[in-house]
Amino acid sequence: MSTREEAAPVQSHSPSAKTTPAAMGEGAPPRSVAARIVGRIGSGLMQFALIVIGVFWLVPTLGLFIASLRSPADNSASGWWTVFTQPSQLTLRNYAQLLSNDSFVASFWNTIAITVPSTVIIVVIASLAAYALAWLEFPGRDWLFLAVVAMLVVPLQIALIPIARLYGSLGIFGSITGVVLFHVGYGLPFAIFLLRNFFAAIPRDLLEAARMDGGREFTVFRRVILPLGGPAIASLTIFQFLWVWNDLLVALVFAGADTQPMTKALQSQMRQFGANIDVLASGAFLSLVIPLLVFFAFQRYFVQGLTAGAVK
């Protein structure tokens, strides 16, 4: 249950953080002028520290973005920060070239062809299983769920060799199907764990009422569980989407040359980092734009999924 306890305060955190200073001011005992000055300086120092840290966190990404807007010649001659004095360096040529590069464009579509199905499949399979684990009675239910909890931490590496062999004999090694299925298989424990905990929190009365009305089990699942479990399903969808979108290792092993996603396509350019900086910087930036958009649009669900997955 702890996962929800952890997730819950995160959601309510931003409002409470905003109200805290006011509450502090009212509740604090009257302070002397000297104490207040010390407090001001302290808080000024803290703000300064935060700004410095914030800059440290922003600069690397900014550097990648600016580097992606400079010609390879400029990038090898000087640092990205020189654009602030010579803005004429900025150019969209790298992006134009990247988008006219057939193999990179193909890898972009591969990323989508891998990410979307594996996210959909995992959400469907995991919600069915989570419902059974939360609300259907059968022998060994608790043990099965504990097994799922234990599987949360199983390292992906253990499956690489066996599944590569299996795919070889099934003839799907190097195919998109193989990559998608691997992501489903490896992502399931987390998905079931997240959804089961959330589904178990749905009030029993609601389910009993639906069952009493003669609802068949699939109807109860569709009418009661899925709508009420919406937030958790949203978290899972976003989390799984990002996880698969950002994956490199699975693609490295199971994707072929014409089925590789962006991450693998870019990785193959790393060997000549300096020479390929135009492709790498613009490609890496393109590959992180969509995750960032998803992150900004669904921040709360993302955070919720992440906190629920603590100790994965």
Next chain:
Amino acid sequence: MANTDTAAQQDVTTPAGTPTAQRAGRLGPPAWFALVFLLPALVFLGAYMVYPILFSVYRSLWDASGTEFVGLANYVEMFTDPSTFVALRNNVIWVVVAPTVVTVAGLVFAVLTERMRWATAFKIVVFMPMAISFLASGVIFRLVYEQDPDRGVANAVLTTVHDTFVPSAAFPTARPREGVGLTEEPNGAVALSEQVSPGDGPLLLPMVGVADDELPAGATTAELPQSTAQGISGVVWLDFTRGGTGRNGVIDTTESGMPGMRVQAVRDDEVVASVRTDDNGTFTFAGLQEGSYTVQLAAANFTEPYQGVTWLGPTLVTPAIIGAYLWVWAGFAMVLVAAGLSSIPREALEAARVDGATEWQVFRRVTVPLLSPVLLVVFVTLMIYVLKIFDLVFIIAPGSVQADANVLALEMWRVSFGGGNDQGMGSALAVFLLVLVVPAMIFQVRRFRREN
């Protein structure tokens, strides 16, 4: 959220408390029906979790090609082979250092932002890297860690800071004119071969190897200083005239002085006086005691400019990648700790403050102990992730130092897919990784059972 939460807790405890009453009147389908819901998941978990574990254990007992049974030989080799040993050592460093650093950073950030008005903006900035792939983060940090301070921002900052406090050498390329009594010392200084005493005539220190445009803007034509009775004076100049009309060791009319050179008077191997040359290259030691001195141009005049740190060299590559890891994961720790922080009862903190505790004492004695369960969860979670760290090391470490930056998950990939083609060893490494997470698995399962 809060409402469903309490409801859930009641719910989970009720059936356990009164099983018979609940079970007898329960509605719902027969037990076999659950199988319909579970079947797809069971097929996947069987194929991708259970089968791989069993097969890997079995496969790890066979040789590279899988034709010969070798028993535990792969495991023995794992601990004796130098390259896996480096991976093992680095993994230990990673597992100890990275979770600690990230958890501490998360704690500090969460506490700092707790009472800030624009905390949300800060949190978004720090949390953002969590959404980015390790590949993109890797490319980002390859750029940050570029060796050349003109390109890599880390070294650009370092050299700027360094040069602010320790001005860089003015003339790294300068060297003495040969054959006029100047010698290069082993420590890099340039000294007059003959010792001099106060009152001797002006000294000539001709230098070459500096281009005209490398001279500081204030440099003026070199002049011969007056000799002084008590002191030692001289001139350091660029003994070079364009067109080859200049004479060696003589100050010609157009030759420029070298300003800012540090000149030292040395006696008994000890620097007793130190001055800088003027714009026209002249210098004067006044008030020296009687005796003979060696006059030299300090080595610092000629040292290469500070080039920053070789981040991605064999020694620093692991700490450098851990730095990148901190950049990615600090937001995760911060958000979890902040969530824990907001659930600490305000009264506990206020009570301590009213009792006269300083902010530090409140933090140390109240906040941290109350947060320790959350900190433990964050730490263990990070440990599990760090144990199987692969992408960041694979991307950031250049090919030439990948062996020095090696970690178990990377070695596992290299051995079995990245050219090694030894699936026996690869399986053994994978099984070893699994064994390493077993304590975390137990922690996880026990925590879960306790809380339910």
